Amino acid sequence: AQTVTQSQPEMSVQEAETVTLSCTYDTSENNYYLFWYKQPPSRQMILVIRQEAYKQQNATENRFSVNFQKAAKSFSLKISDSQLGDTAMYFCAFTRYYNQGGKLIFGQGTELSVKP
Amino acid sequence: GAVVSQHPSRVICKSGTSVKIECRSLDFQATTMFWYRQFPKQSLMLMATSNEGSKATYEQGVEKDKFLINHASLTLSTLTVTSAHPEDSSFYICSAPNWKQETQYFGPGTRLLVL
Numbered sequence: 001a002q003t004v005t006q007s008q009p010e011m012s013v014q015e016a017e018t019v020t021l022s023c024t025y026d027t028s029e030n031n032y033y034l035f036w037y038k039q040p041p042s043r044q045m046i047l048v049i050r051q052e053a054y055k056q057q058n059a060t061e062n063r064f065s066v067n068f069q070k071a072a073k074s075f076s077l078k079i080s081d082s083q084l085g086d087t088a089m090y091f092c093a094f095t096r097y098y099n100q101g102g103k104l105i106f107g108q109g110t111e112l113s114v115k116p
Numbered sequence: 117g118a119v120v121s122q123h124p125s126r127v128i129c130k131s132g133t134s135v136k137i138e139c140r141s142l143d144f145q146a147t148t149m150f151w152y153r154q155f156p157k158q159s160l161m162l163m164a165t166s167n168e169g170s171k172a173t174y175e176q177g178v179e180k181d182k183f184l185i186n187h188a189s190l191t192l193s194t195l196t197v198t199s200a201h202p203e204d205s206s207f208y209i210c211s212a213p214n215w216k217q218e219t220q221y222f223g224p225g226t227r228l229l230v231l
Contacts, residue, residue, distance in 0.1 A: 033218065043154075043207060045222035052218075091159060095220070101148045102213030102220055106159045 002027045004094050006107035013082045014115055020067075021077045021110050023092030029053075032096050034068070034075045035104070040088040048090070051075065082114045119143055120212050122223030129200055130231055137195045137226045139166075139210030145190035146212035151183075154207045154225075166193040200230040 003026045013019035025034070036048040051059045051068050058066050063080045079086055092107040119142040129135050139149055147168045152160040164185050165173040172185035182204075184196040193212075197204055210223040 035219070037222075042224075043209075044224045045160075045209065045211070047219060047221070050219055089157075097213070097218060101165060102215075103150065103162070103165065104211070104220055109157075109159050111157065 002029070002094055002096075002105050004092055004105050004107040006090075006092055006110050008110045009108070010111045010113070012113040012115055013079075015082055015084060017082055018078060018080045019082055019112065021079075021090055021092075021112065023075045023077070023107055025073050025075065025092075025094050025105075027073070027094065027096075029096055032094060034066075035093040035095075036064070036066070036075075036077045037091045037093060038086075038088045039091065039109075040085075045091075049077065079112075084114050084116060086112060087114045088112060120210065120221045120223040122210055122226055124226060125224060126227045126229075128229045128231065131201055132199055135197045135200055135228060137197075137208055137210075137228075139193045139195070139212070139223050141191045141212045141214075141221075144212075144214050144216070146193075146214075147190060149187065149193040149210055149212045150220075151185065151193075151195050152209045152211070154209060156207075160209060163195075166195075168193075197228065200228070202230045204228065205230045 005024045032053045034051045038046045049061045065078045067076045089109045093104040121140045123138045149166040151163045163178045166185045166187040168187040174180045187193045209225045213220045
């Protein structure tokens, strides 16, 4: 069975600084998708970034980028130039997608606080 | 991006009553939708997979007679909490995969409080 682990329950960063959130996963599959979702205090889940396992290039979305290490089964999220609005819970998620009907497996979450 | 709506956003009910929560995919069709439960500061716990035109698939430990799921159309799934009790109070979230975008989108959630 696939599992996703986020080993940092809480993190904090100063505004404008850079922070990296860790995520590891376990699977025997070769094709899958990885996601980072943000859940601010409103509790709306917002997609931050996605990565297809077959793509070697790391995904980037503006200030958000990932370090995808397939062999190590690691998928960390880097937030550059942190802003107060980045304060939220961040969840790493895995899916085999088509083989599982899109079912997501979530990590435990990391609560990020951006301090002024 | 794709949008998923959820209604109501908040509901307070008396113990013993039933509550229905609707989840709609607004600009794409979803043959599958997912229902989650989330406690404060915790991750999302998958309750069941809603399948259009067939029975829902429940995760282990989730009472199917307690949490009734109906996927009436390609854009609507409903979760009914039957004979609700205070321990059912929680935050319920639905999601739907958008196959074209290979991404899953979430509703804004429903906060249920059972008195």
